[in-house]
Amino acid sequence: MFDNLSDMTVLEKIYAFTALIGGIAFAIRLVMQFVGAFGDVGDLDLDPGDGGFEVHDADTDMSFKLLSIQGLTAFFLMFGLVGLALLRASHVSEGWSLVGAVIAGLGMVWLLSQMFKQAKKLQSSGTINPQRAVGEQGTVYLSIAAGETGKVQIRVQGRLRIMNAVAENHEQIATGEQVRVVRVLPGSILVVDKTN
Structure with missing residues (x-):
């Protein structure tokens, strides 16, 4: 697909770069999420001089949200792959490839959110009533x-x-x-x- 990098247009390079970065980040984030590397976040202290910002024991739900690192990496992955495929394989105009890439990226974010929503339904607290x-x-x-x-x-x-x-x-x-x-x-x- 990448026969000669110098023959690629600027938009093709942008698509390839976003697909590569999005794919690597998506894979790393997904693996780390499944092995439990992203759980509770706590004790964040930032003191930029006179102003202050503190968060103690921030018991956050790091599962999938639409505007999350997982969502952004999924968007960039599909944006880049579909945009590049539309330009190189389908030979559509740059404008239509951009529209298709954005739609594919948003579709992937929606699909991923639905998958995580269904997976969250499998969770049980284990508490006895x-x-x-x-x-x-x-x-x-x-x-x-x-x-x-x-x-x-x-x-x-x-x-x-x-x-x-x-x-x-x-x-x-x-x-x-x-x-x-x-x-x-x-x-x-x-x-x-x-x-x-």
Whole structure:
């Protein structure tokens, strides 16, 4: 494609340069994002004399945004490749190649944003919701004294958990007895009742 660099027009060189820089930066950024090199950003302190600028623990979401480094590199990659292809292979005018290159770059940014949006839907917090324990049965792990807190072993959201519990009727429930969760108190304390 690049038989002789001196035979290229200025616009072809611009397309080739943006495709090369955009492609390299896009590949590096994508690999680093997948291996976790771009995560939380924190503790940025800049002091340019009298004025000041501080950001502490900036818990930013470095996932894809339309105007991001990932978006810009994707734009430049497609802008350069499509623009060069339109000029050299399709032999369209420079104006139409510029229009096609911009449309292709914007299309790539949109496509990439949709891909990241769909990938973000696969994310799960992994947090257990204690309210889902209501109605479930479990076993007393550490005896519940009358009016006191003990522990129960119960399956919540597919996970076997040991959680704090109190008896519904303020009675004593011995270790090993089967219980059912009636409700959940603040602080994720389960209110349980004997099942037998």
